Amino acid sequence: MSLHSTTSASRDAGNDLEMAMTTEEYEREYEGAAIEPVASIFSTDKKYAQLEWDSPDDPDNPQNWSAARRWYYTFVVAWMCLVVTFGSSIYVAGATRMVLELGVSRVVAFLGLSLYLVGLAFGPAIAAPISETQGRSVVYYISIPLSMLFTTGVGKAQNIGTVLVCRFFAGLFASPVLAVAGGTIQDMWPMHMVGLAMAGFCLAPFAGPVLGPIIGGFLEEKKSWRWTMWVLLMFSGAVLPLIASLKETYKPVILKRRAKKRGLTLPPSMPPGQALKLLFSVTLLKPFVLLFTEPIVFVLSVYMAFVFAVLFGFFEAFPYVFKVVYEFTPGQQGLAFLGIGVGLLGGTIFYIYMDRKHYAPAMRQPVFPAAESRLLPAKVGAVALPIGLFWLAWTSKKSVHWIVPILSGVPFGFALILLFFTVITYFSMCYPAIVTASAIAANNMARYLMAAAFPLFTIQMYNKMGIDWATSFYAFFALALMPVPWVLERYGARLRAASRSNKQARAAAAQAAAAAAADQQETEKESDVSSSN
Template identity: 55%
Template sequence: MGILGTNKTEEEHLRSAAGVDESSGVRRQSSSSYTGSSAYETADEYDEQSMADEPQQRAAVSSEGIAPGAVTDSVVPTVSPSDDDNSTIQEPTVLRDTESAVNTVEDFEAPELDGEDALNRRYTIERIATHRSIDEDAEAELRHELTKNSTHKSDGPEAVEISSLQWDGPDDKENPQNWPQWRKWHVTFSVAAICLCVSLGSSLYVSGVPELEHHFKISQELAIVGLTLYLIGLAFGPVFAAPLSEMIGRQWIYIVSLPVSMLFTMGIGLAQNIETILILRFFCGLIASPAMAIAGGSISDIWSPDQIGFAMAMFCLAPFLGPILGPIIGNFAAEYKDWRWTMWVSLMFSGAALPFVLALPETYKPVLLAKRAEKRGIKLVKPEVNSEYVKKVLVFTMLKPMEMLFVEPIVLVFSIYIAFVFAVLFGFFEAFPIIFISVYRMDQGISGLPFIGVGFGLMLGVVFYIYLDKVYYFPKNADGTRGKRDENGNIIWDAPESRLFIGKVGAVCLPISLFWLGWTSRKSVHWIVPTLSGIFFGFGLILIFFTVILYFSMSFPPSSVASALAANNFLRYVLAAVFPLFTVQMYERLHIDWASSLFGFIALALVPVPFVFGIYGAKLRGSSKYGYAAFFKKLAADKAAAAAAAAQATPAPQANDTTSSSEKTAEDGEFAVEKDVSHKA
């Protein structure tokens, strides 16, 4: 069986049908990040010759994908290395592409690849050459689907598509990946701060629940609904994030969502009845969530694939640290002030981040290029937002993720897994007070400190992941490059199942932590012992999360990865919204030992998941409706359809046509060059 999950014969057939030349290859550049880590981009540095060729590829190919089956003229400058190893662009040549924009580079030489790597080359070559991430590629495909077969409005017949715009060159200072380091880190820490503030708002509220019950004379279940509605808002908000960022970019989503969510937080703090609190909590989560949904895209906008790994790993920590910091800080605020101060603390965190957020620059490439094109007087084609456009948005952002959740075993099982673990974390907001207040007689403020153990475990998990990434998955070679190589120096590509090792370690840690917590939480055992169980829980949680993200990104093409992650995000927050509603009753009826053990037994039943997918994952991917095998079958069908359409549209040669073939080719080439120059932005 091949890496794709299909047999070798079928992979050979798909390679041939998709037009993949076995004699050519791609030296891929990637990172450890889930955003930049596609299925088969597993080396995060080019070798010396690849680096010399990189400017050629970036100058040659548009960074926005063109749909398979489209017929385009692509201008590929030839490159000759100079004495100082820098590449100089010579006179361009013209390639006629009848498949997709990813097929425009045919002369990129590299070690010979086989199986899925050869199949994937045709799809990933343009993205790797231009440093495009999975987020950018998925958004490009979404933009194409939204504008395909739609009416357009423009200023005249000379208007051009945004996807045809390109940076002036590899050193273009307006390209976010060429920004100075301080500016990149400003963006990184600012968007991480937004995610921290939004996730912090979920758990801070829980600290004020006891006083809410007393103040408004309500049940504990009704008070907890404020957390449930906030998480439901976080689940549904990202549905609107992708199409919204397509139209207005990322900058305005940050600038608008954070201040508006702060106003809703202020309204909660000033509310005089529980009905107002619950309604405002839902809208607070709904409005704040789009910023979280696009934050990963902002990171991939500014960091090149060989730099993004560390930045993304640190960034992924923020949404998990938020719920951990909530009880640690909020319990003291609720004890020494009142429940309203949990909202004021949330406002303080958001207010501290607000100046940096307001100073965030736009990083989304199509928006930046469109603005520059308009300044240069280039007219752009703009899609008309009508009912058909809205329908496509709903299909891409809602229906496809839900379909993948039910028809793709990989998406369904791993989404349930991480959703359960995430929900247990939110269940701890109710379980920890029962354990550390009822059993160990801690004050409310002190009872939040055991969450430090979970936070420490999260940080250990990130360190462990980065270590594996640098030492095992992308080891440094003697020549300074990274990535596994054979005895001939050729890169060795890992199958997606190789990343399941991280999940196997995390899967074993989770039930250990839950049984540990349940059977050591008693007066005869020092409080530090159940607190230390949180280290194993945080460690296992972050490793399972990394595994899900990596395995999804390596098992599906980018647009399907986006839908799979959207489905995962939706289920994760919905399940987390439900767990706190019954956690207290469960711990009261089953007691601490068996209630924690019930979670432990579920976690124990889920331990085989990464091991089972390690055995059967390739077969499941091979039969997947949205996997790479299905993608290449579609690519082959599109190629055949485009070739048939081109054959029908080609007029028969006229007898009086005395123009030679070479003259005709030269004329076509001149026209293509002129057209490319006129569309350059």
């Protein structure tokens, strides 16, 4: 696999025959389905259909760039994503001092985290129209600087109202990076390498939330809460020169710009109003529809939303546990997240091994394997998740050394990254490109919206239930969700075969192909008439 690979293999509910797609058919149908809210929805537009690279070795094609340059671009977009998610968690470290300085409750102070996450949930609706029509690089040029302005507003704020408003807009304007970055990776790497590049890249958005409490804890000890924002600005400012060095990677935009430079006349494309309407339906309306009409999207979105929400709930739970039980200082409390960081790294290495050893070679076969063949990492993660949570619940005691509950973060982080990789993979293997885009957008919104809610009640839950039973509550929920990968292995093909969205997308694609063929025949007839005259 790669994170982007897919299949149209499906099983009839009554037999074991697979309707498998060849590699060539797969590449034709799913080309351009990037890991972002919108996936090349203009691909059937005549304007783009008539544009192609000059040759297989075209130097403007990002996949022909040197490996060093492509890894450099991968590093830069990964750093941007790390900065965005780092901005979510570093704020938490200053919440205690903010409570004292601004005279607000802890719940109100933590709204700054929740509103940032709400901004991350809905920001992709901004990124989609821009990236699809103007390219990916312009999103990077605008997103981080605008977010930095509102981060500065938080650091300068004299009241909680200013803090909360600026935090929402900082998240809103930072989030387009998360929406577009996966598409940049897919632009540059051939299909058999996307899994490796994407696995390494996807570690960054998860490393950001873990890194935030580690740095923020020491800032709370030595500096004021405002320094959490100044350090975030330093991280953001450091990446700005690198952003300026990035060139466009999105094929339709590159070819359109080149055609204009060459003075080529392009056929009229989709009207702007219609294009924007389609884009917003994919990023806002369609995801909500899929959540409630597609069992696969609903179940996996709920699963990932829960895991992600527990991670953000830990931003309150970990400081509580290690302060109450082990009397850690704020800086030491942040270091407790290192266990999760080790788990994230281990999970990424495990997934890369699976990709290189099993999934990438399968992509070179004449026929793609069934989507359910990619569920093994999710099975491992589903087992590791409750283990990590029960481990934390029943070892957080004064009679147990502090390293033991810290190490519980290893299986938790391991599970988190493996489940995330598998969900994105499975979506892209279950649905055509445009449906995949909406499914990923639905998952994204569910994750951040639920994560925004958990920090608001975590401390109250731990106070009333105790560390052991509060964490066990999460663990029992994880235990209830554990069978999901096995259920999908058994019934996933039937669900795909019955999917209304799949049928509609394929029907629309067939209709568009027929219309394109008719246009081509008409053009050829007109050309023949002109030649005969």
